[in-house]
Each structure stands twice: as structure tokens, then as C-alpha cells.
Amino acid sequence: MTHKVLIVDDSLAQTRQLTMILAEAGDFAVVGTAHTGAEGIKLFEQLRPDLVLLDVVMPVLDGLACLRAIRALDAEVKVILISAVAAVARTAEEAKRLSVHEIITKPYDPDAVRTILGKLFA
Amino acid sequence: MPRQFLEGVLGVQFFGEFLIDRWIINRDQLLAALEYQMNRNERFGSIAVKKGFLTESQIAQLSRRQRQSDLTFGELAISAGLLTKDQVQKITTFQRHNNVLLGETLLRLNFIDEVTLRRELANYREHHRRFFGDEIPVAVSAVSAVIIRAALDLTRKMFQRVADIPIKAGRAVVIAPEEEGIKPTYPVTVATSFSGDDSVHFLLSVSSSLALPIAASLLGVDKPTEIDEMVVDAVKEFCNYICGNAAARVARKGVQVDISPPTHLTGIPAAPSGCQTVAYPVRSTRGGLDLRFHVPLS
Numbered sequence: 564m565t566h567k568v569l570i571v572d573d574s575l576a577q578t579r580q581l582t583m584i585l586a587e588a589g590d591f592a593v594v595g596t597a598h599t600g601a602e603g604i605k606l607f608e609q610l611r612p613d614l615v616l617l618d619v620v621m622p623v624l625d626g627l628a629c630l631r632a633i634r635a636l637d638a639e640v641k642v643i644l645i646s647a648v649a650a651v652a653r654t655a656e657e658a659k660r661l662s663v664h665e666i667i668t669k670p671y672d673p674d675a676v677r678t679i680l681g682k683l684f685a
Numbered sequence: 686m687p688r689q690f691l692e693g694v695l696g697v698q699f700f701g702e703f704l705i706d707r708w709i710i711n712r713d714q715l716l717a718a719l720e721y722q723m724n725r726n727e728r729f730g731s732i733a734v735k736k737g738f739l740t741e742s743q744i745a746q747l748s749r750r751q752r753q754s755d756l757t758f759g760e761l762a763i764s765a766g767l768l769t770k771d772q773v774q775k776i777t778t779f780q781r782h783n784n785v786l787l788g789e790t791l792l793r794l795n796f797i798d799e800v801t802l803r804r805e806l807a808n809y810r811e812h813h814r815r816f817f818g819d820e821i822p823v824a825v826s827a828v829s830a831v832i833i834r835a836a837l838d839l840t841r842k843m844f845q846r847v848a849d850i851p852i853k854a855g856r857a858v859v860i861a862p863e864e865e866g867i868k869p870t871y872p873v874t875v876a877t878s879f880s881g882d883d884s885v886h887f888l889l890s891v892s893s894s895l896a897l898p899i900a901a902s903l904l905g906v907d908k909p910t911e912i913d914e915m916v917v918d919a920v921k922e923f924c925n926y927i928c929g930n931a932a933a934r935v936a937r938k939g940v941q942v943d944i945s946p947p948t949h950l951t952g953i954p955a956a957p958s959g960c961q962t963v964a965y966p967v968r969s970t971r972g973g974l975d976l977r978f979h980v981p982l983s
Contacts, residue, residue: 573946576903576919583905620925622946647929648944651936668933670847670926672749673905 566684567594569610571603571629572618572645580673581616581645588677590684600624604632612640614683617663619646619654627654630661638662641683645669645676696816697855697966700787703809704797714796718787721794726784729758732776733768743767752846816966822859825963828883829980831940833857833963835931836879836887840976843927844969848898854976855966865955865962871973872896872912874950875924879932881942886960886979887928890953891920894972899923921947953977 568591570578578596585591595610597603601624607615615633619626630642644658647669655666665679698706701715710718727735730744739747739762747761754761759773788806791797797805819837821830837854844850874890891899893912900919901908909916924947932942956962956979964977 574918574922574925575915576900576922579915580903580905620929620944620946647925647927648932650930650933652933653936653941668753669922669929670752670843670903672753674746674749675753 565590565592566614567592567610567612568614568616569593569595569597569603569606569612570616571597571600571606571621571626572616573598573621574618577618577645577669581676584673584676585680587673588680591680598622600626600629600632603629604636607633607640608636611637614641614643614680616643616645619644619648627657627661630658630663634661643667643679643683645671696812697853697968698812698816699853699968699970700806700809702968703812704791704805707805707808709801709805710791710796714791714794718790718794718796721790722785722787725790727780729776729780732779733762733772736772736776736779738768738772738776754846755842816855817853818856821857822963824859824961824983825980826883826983828940829885829978829983831935831938832879832883832885832931832942833978833980835934836885836927836978837965837976839927839931839934840889843923843930844895847902847923847926848895849902850895850898850969850971852967852969852974855968857963857965860956860962860964862956862958862961870952871975873917873920874953874975875917875921875947876950877924877928877947878945879928879942880945882940883942884981885942887924888950888953888975888977888979889920889924889927890975892972892974895969895974896920898971917949921949 568585570581570593572578582593585593594612595606597606600621617626617630642663643665644663645667648654649666649668658666664683704710705712705715733739734741747758751761762768763770763773788802792802821833841852844852871890871892873896876886876888879885896912896916897908900916903919903922928944932944935942959982960979961982962977963980967974967976
């Protein structure tokens with residue numbers, strides 16, 4: 564079964580790297596990419612992915628605000644927060660309160676991301 | 686531009702450049718010495734493989750993991766359960782006995798004699814005291830200083846961890862608005878703001894020879910050959926790595942700040958009204974860069 568993934572990150576470089584990791588991991592298809600939190604909410608509603616890879620620091624609407632909106636639409640969808648500010652305690656606490664499944668700090672090890680993806684959909 | 690900053694830009698040097706400036710060796714000799722070191726000196730991972738302690742794939746795995754960590758390669762291997770403390774010690778002892786530093790290399794190649802080397806090492810230490818130091822000018826608030834120190838340290842570490850490029854930063858200089866003159870600019874300039882307990886603007890300008898390897902590392906591709914939209918975006922993301930991790934570090938010290946999404950600028954702007962510039966003279970082994978902060982006047 565192929566899992567539908569939405570990437571929400573303002574960085575083109577980051578989106579490209581995550582797409583490569585997902586392709587190598589197998590069983591994942593990137594169905595949408597958004598570069599602001601607002602775009603992320605819109606695409607989430609349209610695409611209803613199985614997994615959201617979500618950055619925090621983004622223009623227009625940040626990742627945590629985007630996550631709150633996503634949770635209002637879907638309490639169950641799997642979300643991985645991938646951000647350079649993921650190690651900021653209050654960001655991580657808020658993300659956990661909003662039931663993210665994993666928190667990854669940038670820069671990350673692609674192998675670690677692949678392992679997390681594998682576990683999440685085992 | 687204050688004389689003190691211009692002196693700093695010229696003064697922040699690696700030992701080899703210092704020797705060239707003092708006419709002790711020439712650039713060809715330095716390049717020959719660096720090549721000798723590159724061929725002669727062995728990295729931790731390669732020794733570990735030769736001794737049968739690690740496989741090539743474990744080295745690749747640890748190298749990728751090192752991007753996320755401030756730990757040395759050996760410490761990381763121990764924490765991953767791949768090496769014992771005793772094995773790490775054997776490797777570092779081997780490196781100490783077999784790898785040669787630049788001074789020793791210059792001696793071996795007969796580019797310098799022992800008396801001159803000893804004298805120049807003492808001169809370099811004196812030079813270092815003059816141009817290097819982590820004290821921040823008093824005109825900056827204590828909270829700004831905490832943010833600046835964290836961002837500076839993370840800049841050094843991210844250059845090393847992400848692009849394997851060492852950089853050296855000299856002593857910071859405060860540039861008052863009326864003293865700002867023409868600023869050196871490189872092809873890619875990015876900026877991020879810290880806001881919260883204090884407002885600090887982080888500005889980083891890098892030459893092509895730094896932007897391209899940063900992009901190659903972030904994108905996981907062979908080195909791009911020219912600055913394009915993707916390379917600029919990669920440098921913005923690199924700036925995000927630095928400032929995001931700096932925000933996490935200062936939070937552990939009780940300073941709460943958010944960071945803005947990085948922006949791409951066409952040049953380094955002067956400090957806005959009510960702010961001053963804290964500039965660091967910085968040098969890398971691969972190309973030019975400019976690192977400065979805009980902080981509120983205190």
C-alpha cells in the first residue's frame with residue numbers, strides 16, 4: 564500500500580531532500596508540497612494525506628498554527644515535525660500536545676528519517 | 686568602516702596564511718604542505734576501518750549522524766555502541782603519533798627551519814591573542830550577547846558539520862551607524878531575525894566557494910556549478926539551521942526567542958535606526974564570508 568504524503572516546508576532544498584528520502588524509503592508518494600502553513604492547510608483539506616511532514620518556521624502561517632488547523636480537521640493523521648527549532652522546549656511541548664508522532668531536529672540524518680518512517684507505518 | 690574591524694578582517698588568519706604574510710613561506714609551499722598533509726594524514730574513520738574496528742558502511746552511517754551532533758566522531762561511535770573507549774583511544778593515539786601538523790610538515794619539506802618555526806609559532810600565539818577572543822563589546826545587552834554567542838558558535842559548528850569547512854572568527858567589533866561604510870558583499874546574503882526577550886538580526890553573506898558546497902550537502906547532490914535559485918534556497922535553509930539551533934540553545938539558558946523565516950538579500954544592509962552592527966571578522970579555508978548582527982543600541 565502506498566502512503567500519501569504532504570510536505571509543508573518553505574525551503575525548496577528541504578522539500579527536494581525529503582522527497583528523495585521518501586522515494587528511497589518506498590511505499591510513499593508525495594501528493595503535495597506547500598511552502599507556507601496556510602497553503603499546507605488548504606492542501607491538507609484537498610488531499611487528505613496519510614502523513615504530513617511539517618516544518619515550523621514558515622512565512623504567512625507557522626507550522627504549529629498549521630498543525631492546530633490540521634488537528635481540527637483530523638485528529639488521527641500522522642504528523643512528523645521536522646524543524647531547526649524542534650529542540651526549543653516550548654515548541655516541542657506544544658507539538659506533543661498537538662499529538663505529533665515524531666519530532667526531528669534539522670539538520671537530520673536521512674537514515675534516521677527512513678527508520679522513523681518505517682516504524683510509523685510498520 | 687572602523688579601522689579596528691578592517692584590521693580584524695586582515696588579522697584573522699590560519700597559521701599558513703600568517704606565515705605567507707610574514708614572507709616565511711610562499712603560497713606554492715603552503716599548497717604543497719597542505720597536499721602533503723592530505724596524502725599523509727589519516728582521518729579517524731579510515732584508521733578505524735584499517736584496524737578492523739568499523740566497516741565502510743558504519744563510517745558512512747556515523748558521518749551522516751554527525752551532522753546532527755556536536756560530538757566528535759569517536760564519541761558518536763561510542764554512543765552508537767560501535768566502538769569501545771579503548772578502541773577510540775587506540776585510534777586517537779595512532780593519529781597523534783602518525784599525523785603531522787602544518788609546522789612539522791613545513792620542516793619535513795625543508796620550507797622552514799626549526800628555529801624559525803619555534804619563533805613564528807610564538808609570534809602566531811601573540812597574534813592570536815590580539816585578534817581572537819570571545820568577549821563581546823560592552824555596548825550590547827546581556828541577552829543580545831547570549832544570542833550572538835550561540836549563533837556564532839552554531840555558525841562555526843554548522844559549517845563544519847554540514848559542509849566540512851572550518852571557519853575562524855576574530856574578536857567582535859561594534860560599528861556605530863555613522864561609521865558604517867561600504868560593506869563587503871558576496872553573491873549570497875541571507876538574514877534571519879530573533880525576536881522575543883531581545884531582538885537580534887543575523888546576517889550571513891557567503892562567497893560561491895562556500896555557497897556551492899553548502900548546497901551540495903543540503904541537497905545530497907554533486908557540487909552545483911553555479912549560483913541558482915536552489916543554491917540560494919539551500920543557504921537560506923543553512924541559516925535556518927544555525928538560528929533554529931541557536932534559539933534552542935539560548936532557551937536552555939532561559940532566553941526565549943522566536944526566529945523568522947530566512948530571507949535572501951541582495952547586499953548587507955546598514956543597521957536600522959536605533960540599532961548598531963556587531964561585526965565579526967571571519968575567515969574560512971575555502972572562501973570569503975561576512976557575519977554580522979544588528980542589535981538594539983543599549
